[in-house]
Amino acid sequence: MAMFATGTAAETLAQSAPMGPPRSLWADARARFFRNRAAVASLIVLGLVAAFALFGPLVARHSIETIDWAILGNVDEAGGPCFLSGPDNEIPPCSDSGHYFGTDAQARDLFARTVQGTQISLMVGVVGALIAVVVGTLYGAISGYFGGRLDNVMMRIVDILMSIPYMFVLILLLVVFGRSILMLFVGIGLISWLDMARIARGQTLSLREKEFVEAAIATGVHPFRIILRHIVPNLLGVVIVYATLLVPSMIIYESFISFLGLGVQEPLTSWGALINEGADQMRQGLWMLLVPLFFFVVSLFSFFFLGDGLRDALDPKDR
Amino acid sequence: MSETLLRVEKLDVTFAIPKRGALPWTKPHYLQAVSKADLTLARGETLGLVGESGSGKSTLARAIVGTIRPAGGRVLWRGQDLTQYTPAQRRAHGRHVQMIFQDPLAALNPRMNVGQIIAEPLATHRPEIGATDRRRRVGEMMERVGLLPNLQNRYPHEFSGGQCQRIGIARALITEPELVICDEPVSALDVSVQAQVVNLLGALQKEMGLSLIFIAHDLSVVRHVSNRISVMYLGRIMETGPAAAVTATPAHPYTRALISSVPIPDPKLEKSRHRPILKGELPSPMNPPSGCVFRTRCPIARESCAEARPPLEPAGPKHDVACPYHDEVEAVETAK
Structure with a gap:
């Protein structure tokens, strides 16, 4: 057996040293993500929707609650989007009214209301996903890492919370404590992290058996440090993917609640509430349904494509 | 070489295996992975631990490191019983005992760069060392193991297996x-x-005066690095002694079979030698044979072997073997 002296090993290694800039797994994933056209396109679309929600108020010429008395009473004829204005209809031109998306049944500016609805819906989705990511990941990682009796107790709590019909509880909460955005967030926060906790726990169970975790335990690293430095960063790929898929489902929950007439309170609105009102008017003013529906559908599709792209980028093995 | 660093006394490790589909309160099966293992290790010495897969070598090592709780026995570090330590004391003790793993890549966190990985024990046990000083020490250590110190911000998957093992x-x-x-x-x-x-x-x-416990199933590597060798079979230590004595004049029939299984890189010699091939498979550790656990595969087994577990008894200077009939192995094999 030819034995190499350790002194010369350094020189052989110098030649085989990795070239180019350091590639972390995150950098690799980013490169893979940007090769996925659908995902990049949906990221751009979501950026536009977010910009619409953020900068829309600067463009809107009316507040969400002012009633345009000139149109009220004749909404069916004159309330349409102003860019459709022409000689064969009664819609006032944009330079006059500024109702880019038309008005709703109460002759309030639909553009301003859509901007405001987008803000609420996106916020609900993002807050729900954030709660899920922070609470669910830590809860699942702690449960899975320590295992044994603690794991049993923590997971049974999740099971019990999951067995409660959340929609019923959410509706009760909104009825008992009054309809407010805060109550909506509380309700969504209560349920959104449960699935995430299970997913994080499952992943942690397999990560705990990995040798690098054992190496950290053998070294004497504190358990909470192991969870934060070794478990959570390796969970994050799955967690991010699940979170992007969770945003649209949170938006759907909220929309459903608002569609039922609970949820956000007038004059505030959300996509669900706007779609509900639009559906009532769909025979006379189809635009009232189509405008919020367009934003809703486009955003949900984008979130799903984004989630797909992230999944392909972050764990290329389980495609 | 004289000072005893580590002494393992009658160490037992048991795993509970829950019965499949059973109710949570039914008693699980117990698997005795290590049974009454004794080891001593002097300062600066290398102890080779050999045995086939499933013989409990790694479990014994993990019980010494502390990632597995032993069910019985003692692990004495300079006379201090590590099994009595609190978790915090045990963690602090990690500074003195470290471990190198089999799969070099799996032992490195893929989300951390090499500098962070190597610095982690230092950050854990010597938090008083500042970030720049820590980086300098990591660089020095990388140079000592034959890695370029400017690769600290690289990630494990960018290295080859040998380089990962150096990390x-x-x-x-x-x-x-x-x-x-x-x-x-x-x-x-x-x-x-x-x-x-x-x-x-x-x-x-040599440079740092380390003691090593070197686990392997490849006897030729173990013989090369070890001062002493312990042979394990089904969680029991079968033979222990100086490396030269164990490999040249193996006393236990199991050790003889292990050594004869190492191929000789000379076809003529390889053909001519007698090789006692072991029959059968390793018995299940859930239900080990009574008495001597090796008797089911042993060429010189007899009825009395099933009665009691044979104790380690001397077969030469500092050379112990757990087989009362070890002098007869030679005679039986040549007679065949």
Whole structure:
């Protein structure tokens, strides 16, 4: 057996040293993500929707609650989007009214209301996903890492919370404590992290058996440090993917609640509430349904494509 | 060589295996992975631990490191019983005992760069060392194990297996431990890289006065690096003694079979020698044979072997064997 002296090993290694800039797994994933056209396109679309929600108020010429008395009473004829204005209809031109998306049944500016609805819906989705990511990941990682009796107790709590019909509880909460955005967030926060906790726990169970975790335990690293430095960063790929898929489902929950007439309170609105009102008017003013529906559908599709792209980028093995 | 660093006394490790589909309160099956194992290790010494897969070598090592709780027995570190330590004391003790793993890549966190990986034990045990000083020490350690120190911000997957194992070695040595447990450190590497890593370990051992416990199933590697060798079978230590004596004049029939299974790189010699091939498979550790656990596969087994577990008894200077009939092995084999 030819034995190499350790002194010369350094020189052989110098030649085989990795070239180019350091590639972390995150950098690799980013490169893979940007090769996925659908995902990049949906990221751009979501950026536009977010910009619409953020900068829309600067463009809107009316507040969400002012009633345009000139149109009220004749909404069916004159309330349409102003860019459709022409000689064969009664819609006032944009330079006059500024109702880019038309008005709703109460002759309030639909553009301003859509901007405001987008803000609420996106916020609900993002807050729900954030709660899920922070609470669910830590809860699942702690449960899975320590295992044994603690794991049993923590997971049974999740099971019990999951067995409660959340929609019923959410509706009760909104009825008992009054309809407010805060109550909506509380309700969504209560349920959104449960699935995430299970997913994080499952992943942690397999990560705990990995040798690098054992190496950290053998070294004497504190358990909470192991969870934060070794478990959570390796969970994050799955967690991010699940979170992007969770945003649209949170938006759907909220929309459903608002569609039922609970949820956000007038004059505030959300996509669900706007779609509900639009559906009532769909025979006379189809635009009232189509405008919020367009934003809703486009955003949900984008979130799903984004989630797909992230999944392909972050764990290329389980495609 | 005289000072005893580590003494393992009658160490038992048991795993509870829950019955499939059983109710939670039914008693699980118990698997005795290590049974009444004794080891001693002097300062600066290398102890080779050999045995086939499932013999409990790695479990014994993990019980010494502290990632597995032993069910009985004692692990004495300079006379202090580690099994009585609180979790915090045990963690602090990690500074003195480090471990090198079999799969070099799996032992490195893929989300951390090499500098962070190697610095972790230092950050854990010597938090008073500042970030710049820590980086300098990591660089020095990387140079000592044959890695370029400017690769600190690289990630593990950018390195080859041998380089990853060097990273693992650097991480194990950064706190200047007294004992390093190598769990099959070269089994996953190419033969030429194996030699590099083994030689590196040997050189660092001399430099730093380390004690090593070297686990392997490859006897030719163990013979090369060890001062003493212990042979394990089904969680029991079968034979223990100086490396030269165990490999040249093996006393236990199991050790003889292990040694004869190492191929000789000479076809003529290989053909002419007598090889006692072991019959059968390793028995299930859930239900080990009574008395001597090796009797089901032993060429010289007799009825009395089933009665009681044979104790380790001397077969030569510092050479112990757990077989009362070890003098007869030779006679039986030549008669065949």
